[in-house]
Amino acid sequence: MTLLSIDDLVVEHRSPGRPVVRAVAGASLTVGPGEVVGLVGESGCGKSTLARAVCGLDPITEGSITFDGEPVTPLGLRRRRLTGIQMVFQDPYASLNPRRRVGDQIADGLRTVRDTATAPADLLERVGLPREFAGRHPHEFSGGQRQRIAIARALAARPRLLIGDEPISALDASAQSQVARLMRDLAVESGAGLLFISHDLSVVRLIADRIAVMYLGRIVEVGDTAEVWADPRHPYTRALLRAVPKPDGLGVLPAELPGDVPDPANPPGGCRFHPRCPLVMDMCREKDPDFGPVACWLHDQR
């Protein structure tokens, strides 16, 4: 049984006088109960848009999203709370209410599940913050502290699906592993699913059961974390893993991907990665490889 199923999802951003931006251009992905799926990919490739669509915040253009067997449709804020999907937004400052104490904001989540046994301070403690922070306002915190607060607030509502959009990007290395593990444990213990969006591949590797790699609106590779890590098959995945800078103190600048970052309003024809692919073949310029789990003509196993 899958908890979340995304099928051939297309999400477009339209604004007056601008070309249509097809931010998600036919993506499929599943998350099972108790499963942690890491979603990685180039900045601007559509990860947040996909996450927002799952929460019913961005309308679906084509394809479908099912959560618990029910189609996800754009919802009012109240209803969404009750559906059991919680999201930690990429920008914690914009998602926390600046005028309310953080304790009160966490209490809102507890109330939706009628939890009277847990205090907001208990949740702050779980994410590694002092209990007395509950009485402070968001602007009184550092960047990393705010991220932890956003996580505490999402956990309060005991979601059945938790989506973290770069939820720990501002934490130091030791806090990152600690909070990432906490998110994983909570998901696995309660049988919730976790969709974890991150640029930090070493953290994804630490907590994800499966990795999905996204490029320009498509999922180009999915697989078990250890397998993808040991044997990345899509040329984009390979480039990504190669560009992780190593803390060896040697001053080596990591490699960039050649070519321009593509514009989703004007994607290249054929395989979307072909203009930047070191292994490009004639076929790649003509036809889009729209099959999985590795969308690449080098790995056509049909």
Added chain:
Amino acid sequence: MTLDISGLKVSIGGKEILGGVDLRLAAGRVHGLAGESGSGKTMTGLAVLGLLPHGARVSGSIRLGERDLLTLPPKELNRVRGGEVAMVFQDPATSLHPMLTIGKQLTEHMRHHLRLGRAEAKARAVELLGKVRIPGPEEAYGRFPHQFSGGMRQRVAIAIALACSPKVLIADEPTTALDVTVQAGVLRLLRGLCDELGLAVLLVTHDLGVMSAVADEVSVMKDGLVVESGPRGQVLREPAHAYTRSLLDSLPDAELR
């Protein structure tokens, strides 16, 4: 130009946030600043720009060449800020104005500080957007912040900070929202600006891989103090302080090193 922070203390509402920070930035060098979350890295950067929260008490000195920024009259400090010294804020959403196109936000500073004409300013803005790897820079010029992804907003903020050719750049976690390949481009850009134009950079980052790739010197903060400072190779390979060591040991790939 050098920026010399010495004995910097900051307290807010009676609580000590910085307890005497010493840091030195030199032209053409990247000084990396790591440290525990909440240790005062952002406050240090904000102090340099005179942007500490209302009611904060400051002492010590921040010397930019011959001037002490802490005692500079507000009007002169305004000229320094955004001109000679620029900052990329940790939270790009708070530094971009939601109702103005990014083109407007990029060129306003240039026209003010560099006295450029409209066309010149636009050409420079488009060039900068390309340099920070924004796709379709010509078209992106006319868009509003919310029409970009998180990482693109972060890159726009970097472009704005670089717009007036600063001598000193304080970059507070400038690549946290970027994937590693785009990050590689931005790090190369920063390194190039140091090497070619003599920019002095304070790079706040918790990513020790990033630190290792571009920083010349590395300082590590904890509880409002710099607990360790030295050349990159030394701090990352032979850390002297227990906290630095614990950071290196906690890396998920620690066993691979």
